[in-house]
Amino acid sequence: MANLSTAPHIRGGLLTSTIMRDVTIALLPALVMGVFVFGLRALLVIVLCAVTSVLTEYLYRRLMKLPQTVSDGSALVTGLILAMNLPATVPFWIPVMGSVFAILVVKQLFGGLGQNIMNPALAARCFLLISFPALVGAGMPAVGNLFREGAWQFVSGLTVDAVTGATPLQMLKDGQTVDLLQAFLGLHSGCIGETSTLAILVGGVYMLCRGVISPRIPCIYLASTIGFIALFCAVTDRALTANFLVGQLVTGGLMAGAVFMATDYTTSPITAWGQVIYCVLIGLLTALFRVFGSAAEGVSYAIIIGNTLVPLIEKVTIPRAFGKRGGAK
């Protein structure tokens, strides 16, 4: 006897796990670059985040007797994004604690995939940043064990305390100029996955080509951030140089935030106009934090504040049904 069900009877081939796999692939260039620049210790942080995230999700679903969801790949993505946002110098319990917080508190306790009100990885990073500012926020590892001291240092970075240095974003805030090409390539201090604008863009283009993200969110977010930074500098009589503006774009977490975090499906609006409002808003917040805040960075906070406003934004941007447009009733 043939199956019975109501239409439609066919399904497209795309699965949630395919999307997550594509995001994972897109994250690889930035993460590989992080390991390349910050040494094997960065790899260990990445692996710790990934393993702890997946394990936390597995254990929670198992203990709560819920359907197992590890295979959809979303926990892995969360782990990788968290690792991307941590400096390679953190003690090893930091990635473990952050991953447990991201998956258990932010994701699973809110109902699991698709139900969280904030991006789990970003919320975990902010939690770590507030709780352990000295470990997560300051003392970014300096670049270049591999370039300066050769392979031995690259490997031994695992055991010795890495040299720390000011991030280029901090230098910009302090009124210095930065080497934009170095910044674009990612040869500077910072978090594991955020330094190389080039590597992030490669991942972003891959996701665009695979239809995982649309250019709308990253483009508007970047434009809004730079626009508001320029505006704030103009009204506060700060020196506004091209080096400063472009530097804002290629240093710090802005590019990683725009490509991988603001585009998170669950925590960004599903309506077209909602996405525009959301991006302008988080751009405004990023600019506010970066120009007027005490820290040089502001992307994470801006995005998670934006995340919490998404239900409201969606409520006011429900599109008019077909044929209800243009005032016609």
Place this chain on the structure above:
Amino acid sequence: MKMRTFKHGIHPNDGKALTADAAIQPFFPKGEAVYPLSQHIGAPSKPVVAVGDTVTVGQMLAQPDGFISAAVCSAVSGKVKAIERRRTVNGKEVKSIVVDNDGLFTPCEGYDTPRDYTTLSPGEILDIVRDAGIVGQGGAGFPTHVKLTMKEGVQPEYILVNAAECEPYLTSDYRLMLERPEQVLEGLQVLLHMFPAARAVIGIEANKPRAISLLTEKTADTPRISVQALDTKYPQGGERMLIRAITGREIHATKLPISAGCVVLNLSTVVSIGQAVCHRIPQISTVVSITGDAVANPCNLEVPVGSSQREVLDFAGGLKAEAEKIISGGPLMGISMISLDVPILKTSGAILAMQRDEVAMWEPTACIRCGRCVRACPEFLLPPMLSQAADSGDWESFEKLYGIECMECGSCTFVCPAKRRLTQSFRTAKATLNDKRRAALNKG
């Protein structure tokens, strides 16, 4: 030629290669013919024959009962065996006229004799269309004479012929265009005669280039008829999507096409009109694509209405492999059938037998809010919010989110990576809401 289309929509694999090159073959049933009295939207037809009567091909078996109703004519000759409830395509039992087919196909008087439409008034044409039992063959089965009846002082600007055939696998309209273009044009001439202020546009999806070039050539010297190529995109053949694509006008779900100056007819409906008016042949047959990867010999058959679907499928060599799902119609809006022992209806366009049921292959998982459904919905609805409202019984939100306007095209469900059964939940919610409204009306 410049392509036109609507916004959003999906691009499923069209599966048409299975039958696109199969010429339409005649099929004559051997077994009894069953004519359900509800093959259309509106009141069931009223029988005008009694058990024991002898009927001929083309003879009216049941007349319309009220304005929104349709006649039913016999496609076989023989004796009326019974008037009883029989199972139909959607699984329901419907009062039907059963004719014992004598296999002779004796035509009724005047059947297939020419008639000059130019001498007929619009009112006379409407009567012919009504008595020929013509209903929309796009799937819904709305009585065509009702569609063609204009309010005083209203004249359509456009006659839009829906030849998009956007449902995957279906090739019956395509074959009609290739093999019987003169019948299409004949039907259109009748309509243009009825509506002297109108011009006709045939909308064809770009995946049928041969049909586009053939009809463009055939209409070259009829200035009132033109062909418009459309993007290959589902649901291009949705009535309001087609109006949007061809005229640029957007009308709301509660409005009729005439509010945009349009009359939209399916290609095979146009052919039926021409046949009824110019040749006195009522709507007693339909071209059906017998297709899918489980069918032995995929083909296109011209099937008398009332024939058993099992007999039709057997004629096409039956199944070559076990079919997990058998669908009457296309895979996106068709009806999966509980049994093949049901008749071919006027609205039947395909018997689709598939080896794999993709619905059963996937269990729904959590919505990740990726927004693919939002970008697919041709009605600009928000399926994630609607499904939340529908599943939690929040009817107020469902209505506020325009849920009642969902046309159940299935696009959101097709693209969903979490394999959520969105259309199904909207269909249930809409039915519940309609019931509530009806109950409220009855109380008030």
